[in-house]
Each structure stands twice: as structure tokens, then as C-alpha cells.
Amino acid sequence: MSRFSAPRGTQDILPSATPRWQFIESKIRETCRLYGFNEIRTPTFEETELFIKHTGESTDIVNKEMYTFTSRGGQSLTLRPEGTPGTVRAYLEHNLGANLPVAKLYYLSRIFRYERPQAGRYREHNQFGVEMIGSAEPLADAEVISLAWQLFKSLGLTDIELKLNSLGGPEDRPAYRQALREYAEPILEELCPTCKERYDKNPLRMLDCKVPTCRELLANAPGPVDFLCAVCKEHFETLQKYLDSLGINYTVDPRLVRGLDYYTRTVFEFQTPHLGAQNTICGGGRYDNMIEEMGGPPTPALGFGIGLERLLLTLEGHDIELPGVPKPQVFVAALGTAAKEVTVKLLAELREAGVATETDYTGRSLKAQMKLADKYDAKIVLIIGEDEVSQGVVTLRDMLSKEQRQIPIKQVLSTVKDLL
RNA sequence: GCGGGUGUAGCUCAGUUGGUUAGAGCGUCAGGUUGUGGCCCUGAAGGCCGUGAGUUCAAGUCUCAUCACUCGCCCCA
Incomplete structure (x- = not known):
């Protein structure tokens, strides 16, 4: 800290x-x-x-x-x-x-x-x-x-x-101020110090006083509405x-x-x-x-x-529902150097198409990346490992239904957009 | 400016009459299969005990000061 x-x-x-x-x-x-x-x-x-x-x-x-x-x-x-x-x-x-x-x-x-x-x-x-x-x-x-x-x-x-x-x-205002002063004058000594000051500087504010004795004493004072x-x-x-x-x-x-x-x-x-x-x-x-x-x-x-x-x-205090931090729609899990090269491009493409996309930046295991994706509450995870890279595909996992399939990398964008 | 309460891990809190290496839950990280999340299990990291002084053989625990937060007064949004 x-x-x-x-x-x-x-x-x-x-x-x-x-x-x-x-x-x-x-x-x-x-x-x-x-x-x-x-x-x-x-x-x-x-x-x-x-x-x-x-x-x-x-x-x-x-x-x-x-x-x-x-x-x-x-x-x-x-x-x-x-x-x-x-x-x-x-x-x-x-x-x-x-x-x-x-x-x-x-x-x-x-x-x-x-x-x-x-x-x-x-x-x-x-x-x-x-x-x-x-x-x-x-x-x-x-x-x-x-x-x-x-x-x-x-x-x-x-x-x-x-x-x-x-x-x-x-x-x-002058007439009212005058009337208020006239009302307060005989009780001036009983009012709190701030009210005494207000009497001179800004008599209106005496009405605003929170001290109980002042409130009581001024309860019947004329209000500005009367003037x-x-x-x-x-x-x-x-x-x-x-x-x-x-x-x-x-x-x-x-x-x-x-x-x-x-x-x-x-x-x-x-x-x-x-x-x-x-x-x-x-x-x-x-x-x-x-x-x-x-x-x-x-x-x-x-x-x-x-x-x-x-x-x-x-x-x-009203239990009114308020928005939380925005969630990514897609999480890309990459494994290995070659996969990361594919991922950099894929991330940019998805975002350019308006899809909020997240990924792992710390080189974690696939398991850890899945946990991360879950934490982000991403709907879709795209998995890219060596196999996928060599075949020119990505594995698409629907996090809710748990369904998983391989699709050609060129079709990722359209497939993802259909699913969201 | 005045009065009351609080201050221990990222968060919520335990810490007995002062007595050895300060605890829990949640969270974090890692592992429980070779490339797969939520549950479960195991382990790990993480603490100038708000700060400074004092009392004491010994202070998270007592005293004082200080800072911050909090509640009330005042004022205002």
C-alpha cells in the first residue's frame, strides 16, 4: 500500500x-x-x-x-x-x-x-x-x-x-425584514448567538435555525409569504x-x-x-x-x-438495480506462440466488428483461462491451440450450453455474430 | 468549528485477565488429466494490528497524541 x-x-x-x-x-x-x-x-x-x-x-x-x-x-x-x-x-x-x-x-x-x-x-x-x-x-x-x-x-x-x-x-423584502426584526427584538436575548448575528446580517435565516428554543420562539414569527x-x-x-x-x-x-x-x-x-x-x-x-x-x-x-x-x-438505499461493470461477449483462450499470433489479429477483428472481446495476458493454462472466461461471464470462448492453428480452425465453446465445435477461422466472425 | 463511535490480510470480521511464530471466511494464485469454466478437495501467497510516542520484563490488547472513516450539531448538494 x-x-x-x-x-x-x-x-x-x-x-x-x-x-x-x-x-x-x-x-x-x-x-x-x-x-x-x-x-x-x-x-x-x-x-x-x-x-x-x-x-x-x-x-x-x-x-x-x-x-x-x-x-x-x-x-x-x-x-x-x-x-x-x-x-x-x-x-x-x-x-x-x-x-x-x-x-x-x-x-x-x-x-x-x-x-x-x-x-x-x-x-x-x-x-x-x-x-x-x-x-x-x-x-x-x-x-x-x-x-x-x-x-x-x-x-x-x-x-x-x-x-x-x-x-x-x-x-x-425590506418590509418583511423589518417586520421580522420587530417580532424578534423583544426576544432577542433568548435567541442563540448565531440568531443574534443573523438578526443584524440576514434576519431571514433566523427562520432556518435548528435550535429548539429558537424554533419555539420564532414559531409565530411572520413568514415571507405574508408579505x-x-x-x-x-x-x-x-x-x-x-x-x-x-x-x-x-x-x-x-x-x-x-x-x-x-x-x-x-x-x-x-x-x-x-x-x-x-x-x-x-x-x-x-x-x-x-x-x-x-x-x-x-x-x-x-x-x-x-x-x-x-x-x-x-x-x-432503494434497492434500485444499478448497472455493474460491462462484460465481454467473447473470450479468446490461446495456447502457445503460434496461437497467440492468430489471437492478436482475431481480437482486433472481433472488436472492429463491434464484439467486446477479452483474453488472457499472463500465459495461463487453458484451465485457468477457462476460469477467467467464466469470471468475466463471457458467452462464448474461442480456443486456439497448436491443433487449431495447423488446421486453420478455432474451437468455439458456448459457455451456457457447453456445446463445442470447430469452425474455420474465416467463419469465426459470422458465427459469433449469429450466436450473440 | 463542537461532541460521540470506530481503525487487525484485497473484502467482512475473530483475537480470552497485556504473555511465544496474529487467526477465520470470502477473494487471489497453483495443483487435483495429457488442451476445457461454475461444485468439491489440497496447498500457497498475502499483515509497519491506521501512525507516533509512553507505561511494562513483555503491547494488536493499557495511556496520550495524531491521522482517517463514521454518526450527531452546524451548514448544505
Whole structure:
């Protein structure tokens, strides 16, 4: 064993597991194709400032979880701790809003956060995210939520719960914030230290507190829904109507606020009952101000992120059948120098014809090679020894029926293709 | 950042009150026919007992530290 090991909170995804990853990735790509979302790939790191400004200065992500380093040129760079700011940056940099009225983007990328690792929480994780930029219509919200729902459904997950809330727009926020502060002021001394801090910096997050006493004290606090302006209210109601007609179950959770600063109006989370503390499998919402704040024209947008490790853990907890490593269809067992010369060519011919073919590379006995073929679960074994070489034939064994016959080497390909 | 649990072969785990060469099952490799798989039998390889220090005549076993994993808090995907 090497004296090195993977850094804390990172993991090797081994060949035995990659087929499962490819499986969910292919489901993701297919779902995105159906919904008309196209893939975007942005850099692994960005200017640190991008996240500070747009993920938000009051977030934990920015305050204590970023992998920040200085480049040789003296620039401060950060491994992306979430996908949205980089995607929006690319959208603006390349003027992706110019061609079509709405940009529908998706990404599969690695995300980095310096956190304490736990089941379903890593320092490097894979995330599937979607961003829909350019529509303020509730239809856009419905489409984005529907996409996530459809993905879960196509993977066989039916017990995922959707939680929904509306935080209101920039017009409603000050009044609500004020009301919340007014409510909290008399009980401020009884709240936990973090909530006291939130009172000043970001009062909304007080609703999110898990401390029992805070929960109790804030139980009757006004929710953002109570302060929605007419437009926001209608937006939220229309979205719910759409979700109803889509048959998507949801619960409105007036305390759902999420930990990123940029959200406006719709926020949502999909939760699974099977992951313990890390039960949020998908989180997202609207961020109607970010694009303008980044220097673009006022442009409404929304999106979500899905943690693939969590998604996979959920699937594995459901006994959903997941693919294993691919199997060769044919195994070629060669004995002796002359046979190997024939084999090299035969292997290439079979593969060129689209037949997955395996062989032995360690000069084992025929018995050992048969065992290997069995382990690979090959349907057909082609045996080539001195006798076969001198007669210009190969021995073809059907591993299931155990039937065995000799066929001319020229006919191998057609015979094999018939049998598969 | 805080609190609890765990750490012995590739994998899953045993290792008695500290006491000689650290065990099992699975897996791997070889043999049981001269060119033939699954079952069975035999044998072999494979272990800085996570790492470092300490206590002791003696440490896988006790103490401390450290690292990693894991569960909860926090946060989030």
C-alpha cells in the first residue's frame, strides 16, 4: 500500500462504481435533452471576488468553506463552491442571451467546500445543476422543478419530498425584514448567538435555525409569504397551480429560506427520507437580481443543484438495480506462440466488428483461462491451440450450453455474430 | 468549528485477565488429466494490528497524541 491516501473528504470512484455514475449521468443528459437544456462547462476555479459578491458575503460558504489560493500572478482564485455564479458569469461574458429569449443551461461539475466530511457530505462533490435565464414567468419555475422531478422519477425515486416557499421580490423584502426584526427584538436575548448575528446580517435565516428554543420562539414569527406583493403572490400561486396540474406533490414550508444570499421569490428543496442529516438532495430557487448585479441587463433567472453523491446514496438505499461493470461477449483462450499470433489479429477483428472481446495476458493454462472466461461471464470462448492453428480452425465453446465445435477461422466472425 | 463511535490480510470480521511464530471466511494464485469454466478437495501467497510516542520484563490488547472513516450539531448538494 502506498503511504499516500486521498485527501480528506475526497474519494476515488473506482471502476466497480463508475457504471453507476455513468448510469445517472446518462439519465441526466436524457432528461435535459427532453427539456431542452444544453450543457455548459465552465472553469473549475474563478476569481474569488465572483463568489464573495454573488454567492454572498453573509453565507457560510463564503465565510468558511472556500478553497482560495493565490495564483503565481498574484490573483486570488477560488475552486468553485457552487455552480451558479460561474455559469452566470459565462452567460454574460459570451452574451448567451443574444440568440434566444431564454438560455437553458445545465452542468455536471465538481464542487469544492471545506467542510467536515460526513455521510453524503464531502469536500469535493459532483453536482448536476440547471440554470434557466431570461424568464420571470411561473412557467419557468414549473419547468425547472418538473425537470428535477422527472429525473427522480426516471431513476425510480418516488418518495422524494418537495418543499416550496416564496421569499418575495426586492420590493417586499425590506418590509418583511423589518417586520421580522420587530417580532424578534423583544426576544432577542433568548435567541442563540448565531440568531443574534443573523438578526443584524440576514434576519431571514433566523427562520432556518435548528435550535429548539429558537424554533419555539420564532414559531409565530411572520413568514415571507405574508408579505408578498400582489405580483409575487400571484407568481407563487400560479406556480402552485402548475405543480398541481403536473401531479407533483409539494408542501409549502414558510420557514424554508436556504443559505445563499441571492434567492428571490421561489425557493425549493427536494428531500429524501433516507439520508439522515444530509437529506437535501436538490436545492434551488430564483435569483432575479444576480445578472444585473453582475453588470448585465436586468434578467430574471432560476436554477437548482443536485448532489450526485447523495443521489447515488439514495438510489443504493432503494434497492434500485444499478448497472455493474460491462462484460465481454467473447473470450479468446490461446495456447502457445503460434496461437497467440492468430489471437492478436482475431481480437482486433472481433472488436472492429463491434464484439467486446477479452483474453488472457499472463500465459495461463487453458484451465485457468477457462476460469477467467467464466469470471468475466463471457458467452462464448474461442480456443486456439497448436491443433487449431495447423488446421486453420478455432474451437468455439458456448459457455451456457457447453456445446463445442470447430469452425474455420474465416467463419469465426459470422458465427459469433449469429450466436450473440 | 463542537461532541460521540470506530481503525487487525484485497473484502467482512475473530483475537480470552497485556504473555511465544496474529487467526477465520470470502477473494487471489497453483495443483487435483495429457488442451476445457461454475461444485468439491489440497496447498500457497498475502499483515509497519491506521501512525507516533509512553507505561511494562513483555503491547494488536493499557495511556496520550495524531491521522482517517463514521454518526450527531452546524451548514448544505
